[in-house]
Amino acid sequence: MRVNCILSVDHLSMRFGGIVAVNDLSFTAERRKITALIGPNGAGKTTVFNCITGFYKPSGGTMRLTHDDGRAIQLERLNDFRISKQAKVARTFQNIRLFPGMTALENLMVAQHNALMRASGLTFLGLIGAPSWRTAEKRAIDLATLWLKRIGLLDRADDAAGNLPYGDQRRLEIARAMCTEPALLCLDEPAAGLNARESAGLSELLLSIRDDHGASILLIEHDMSVVMEISDHVVVMDYGVKIAEGSPREVRDDPRVIAAYLGADEEEAIAVMESGT
Amino acid sequence: MTGERVTAPTLEPASASRGSIAAFIFKKALISALVALVLFSLMIGIRTEAGPTGQLIYWTRFPELAGMVAAVFAGSIAVELLRLWWGPVGTVMVVPPKVQSALALARRAIAPLLLIFTFLVPVIFYQQRYILDLGILVLTYVMLGWGLNVVVGLAGLLDLGYVAFYAVGAYSYALLATNFGLSFWICLPLAGILAALWGVMLGFPVLRLRGDYLAIVTLAFGEIIRLVIINWQSLTGGPNGVSGIPRPTLFGIPLTPADDGLAAKLGIEFSPTHRIVFLFYLILALALLTNWVTIRLRRLPIGRAWEALREDEVACRALGINITTTKLTAFATGAMFGGFAGAFFATRQGFISPESFTFQESALVLAIVVLGGMGSQLGVALAALAMIGGFELFRGLDQYRMLVFGVAMVLLMIWRPRGLIGHRAPTVYLEHSQAISSDLVKEGHG
Numbered sequence A: 001m002r003v004n005c006i007l008s009v010d011h012l013s014m015r016f017g018g019i020v021a022v023n024d025l026s027f028t029a030e031r032r033k034i035t036a037l038i039g040p041n042g043a044g045k046t047t048v049f050n051c052i053t054g055f056y057k058p059s060g061g062t063m064r065l066t067h068d069d070g071r072a073i074q075l076e077r078l079n080d081f082r083i084s085k086q087a088k089v090a091r092t093f094q095n096i097r098l099f100p101g102m103t104a105l106e107n108l109m110v111a112q113h114n115a116l117m118r119a120s121g122l123t124f125l126g127l128i129g130a131p132s133w134r135t136a137e138k139r140a141i142d143l144a145t146l147w148l149k150r151i152g153l154l155d156r157a158d159d160a161a162g163n164l165p166y167g168d169q170r171r172l173e174i175a176r177a178m179c180t181e182p183a184l185l186c187l188d189e190p191a192a193g194l195n196a197r198e199s200a201g202l203s204e205l206l207l208s209i210r211d212d213h214g215a216s217i218l219l220i221e222h223d224m225s226v227v228m229e230i231s232d233h234v235v236v237m238d239y240g241v242k243i244a245e246g247s248p249r250e251v252r253d254d255p256r257v258i259a260a261y262l263g264a265d266e267e268e269a270i271a272v273m274e275s276g277t
Numbered sequence B: 001m002t003g004e005r006v007t008a009p010t011l012e013p014a015s016a017s018r019g020s021i022a023a024f025i026f027k028k029a030l031i032s033a034l035v036a037l038v039l040f041s042l043m044i045g046i047r048t049e050a051g052p053t054g055q056l057i058y059w060t061r062f063p064e065l066a067g068m069v070a071a072v073f074a075g076s077i078a079v080e081l082l083r084l085w086w087g088p089v090g091t092v093m094v095v096p097p098k099v100q101s102a103l104a105l106a107r108r109a110i111a112p113l114l115l116i117f118t119f120l121v122p123v124i125f126y127q128q129r130y131i132l133d134l135g136i137l138v139l140t141y142v143m144l145g146w147g148l149n150v151v152v153g154l155a156g157l158l159d160l161g162y163v164a165f166y167a168v169g170a171y172s173y174a175l176l177a178t179n180f181g182l183s184f185w186i187c188l189p190l191a192g193i194l195a196a197l198w199g200v201m202l203g204f205p206v207l208r209l210r211g212d213y214l215a216i217v218t219l220a221f222g223e224i225i226r227l228v229i230i231n232w233q234s235l236t237g238g239p240n241g242v243s244g245i246p247r248p249t250l251f252g253i254p255l256t257p258a259d260d261g262l263a264a265k266l267g268i269e270f271s272p273t274h275r276i277v278f279l280f281y282l283i284l285a286l287a288l289l290t291n292w293v294t295i296r297l298r299r300l301p302i303g304r305a306w307e308a309l310r311e312d313e314v315a316c317r318a319l320g321i322n323i324t325t326t327k328l329t330a331f332a333t334g335a336m337f338g339g340f341a342g343a344f345f346a347t348r349q350g351f352i353s354p355e356s357f358t359f360q361e362s363a364l365v366l367a368i369v370v371l372g373g374m375g376s377q378l379g380v381a382l383a384a385l386a387m388i389g390g391f392e393l394f395r396g397l398d399q400y401r402m403l404v405f406g407v408a409m410v411l412l413m414i415w416r417p418r419g420l421i422g423h424r425a426p427t428v429y430l431e432h433s434q435a436i437s438s439d440l441v442k443e444g445h446g
Helices: A045-052 A104-111 A113-119 A131-150 A168-179 A194-212 A224-230 A249-254 A253-260 A265-276 B018-043 B061-086 B096-123 B131-154 B163-180 B184-206 B211-231 B261-268 B273-298 B301-311 B312-320 B323-349 B359-372 B376-415
Strands: A007-014 A019-030 A034-038 A060-066 A072-074 A089-091 A184-188 A216-220 A232-239 A241-246 B046-050 B056-060
Touching: A007 A216, A019 A045, A019 A060, A019 A216, A019 A232, A019 A241, A034 A045, A034 A194, A034 A224, A045 A184, A045 B056, A089 A168, A089 A194, A089 B018, A104 A113, A104 A131, A104 A168, A104 B301, A113 B301, A131 A168, A168 A184, A168 A194, A194 A216, A194 A224, A224 A249, A224 B376, A232 A249, A232 A253, A241 A249, A265 B184, B018 B061, B061 B323, B096 B273, B096 B376, B131 B211, B131 B273, B131 B301, B131 B323, B131 B359, B131 B376, B163 B184, B163 B323, B163 B359, B184 B211, B184 B323, B273 B301, B273 B323, B273 B359, B273 B376, B301 B312, B301 B323, B312 B323, B359 B376
Parallel strands: A034 A216, A034 A232, A089 A184, A184 A216
Antiparallel strands: A007 A019, A007 A060, A060 A072, A232 A241, B046 B056
């Protein structure tokens, strides 16, 4: 069990003054699986994300990330950019945060910053145009091209990211996160604002990231069709605590989940949950 | 601009009557005139002066006031008519392909042509010392602009104290040369390194600041450096400055009438213009070095990280980019070029004092960067030419040249709010490089 789980969150708490956003939350995310974190608005999902990705320092609890080679990292001890650089945790944002004035290709090049910094000899080798730098840069462009092809944006590689349609921006942000070559990919509502066709495309992309790239995915999502279709494991939160977890089917039938989503009226809730699948 | 205009159909008021437009223009002009009347009634309408015994003498100047208000009235009508002629905001100009390709060619050709012309300036204007001196001045500001462009244009960090690094560079060279007799070519890199160190020192405390707060702290830093220079008399000579700074040598060969001078060695007659020409090419080389390094850096991960930082700092952190070192390198790089320019300034002048490093210099360099279009190398060069060269050009206009300057600024605000060259060129491309409109490019937040 321990070997198979990439992320284990234990007794995580996050308080903002008197408000307890996350209270004693424990869950695990398995390696090469898609774990979904769901819950009603204000349940504390994004706060959990911000703790895992180092944007918040948790008030208590531990988060252990175990890499393929058995190397374990306590995420709460790392801060800021080191979560991405050393722990290899990448994330996307609820409201898209691309670099709008840079092209799609440039966005993916920025994502490879740390690898390219090493290759450019901390800029000095790059400044004199050393051959090793040139090959590294070419490799980086190849990786970016590969991802542009995967998300179907190859023909818009040289367009400003801010000019792309909303759905394309969502996919580009995922591709940018993947260009950091992460072990754990955290997606904050990737299907928000997408139409049915785009959502289906997104599901396909996430499954292929899991299967072809061996990345583990942690997902916050409100679109139940996406959650139910692709998740291997679902954790349900409400008011900062975990109220249920299990396979999508188990969670869907859990009365506590239904109650959390739609108050006490279970029949109505069941109808909505089933229409989502 | 030639070509017809296409207006989005919704923007065109459906057969707006001429009468209502005329009434609108008239009303607007009337309001402008009224505001002018209130403003100028005290500024122009009444003239005050201290009399011979200290009492207050005042007299009225109503004709001048009336003239001014009338001018504002007429000007307002003219501006509105101009706007009407231009069409509503958002009008797209349809330029014929022939003109478009000609414009594109002109845009591509302007940089090389400008460069060739700059190289030929000392040849063409060999006899005109004034032009050569002006050229050196313009190139100094081009270099300062390019240096500050790294910090403000690329990394999006508003730095109001850039002159501090210019001062550090100048005093580094002046003190090292006068106290230890080090040559210009040894001092030049040292001045750059020292200025870069000061850049890092400034960078550390301001890392957490953004926007207005960053601007204020950098402004204070610029003033602190100047005050230290004024008050540390034993080292810097205080307000008296440092004099007798050695002139640069051509790799050890002095440009003097002496027997070991360049003129004697080449067997030509000595002329003081030789040194001016040498200085011209020296600053040209330094400026081009700045430009070359900046262009290279933009295509390296560090340069892309600077621009990404300007676009979105939070996203940078999520991608594992170390914000601290990225900001510090931007400060250090910009400061280093400022230091080089400072060393050049010291060797050109032969004398430096704190008066040369006032806030006005910082503001001028920042204005050049903003005017040129943040991040654009060519824009900055053109802006420096316009600001420094243009200012000299209008010297004949006396006190009115500030007025011309103000009018130019207002026109620029209306038509080019993001600087002369507002669009951004991508640093890497797969198929073809297409300029990114300034609407998408962020200005940075501090």
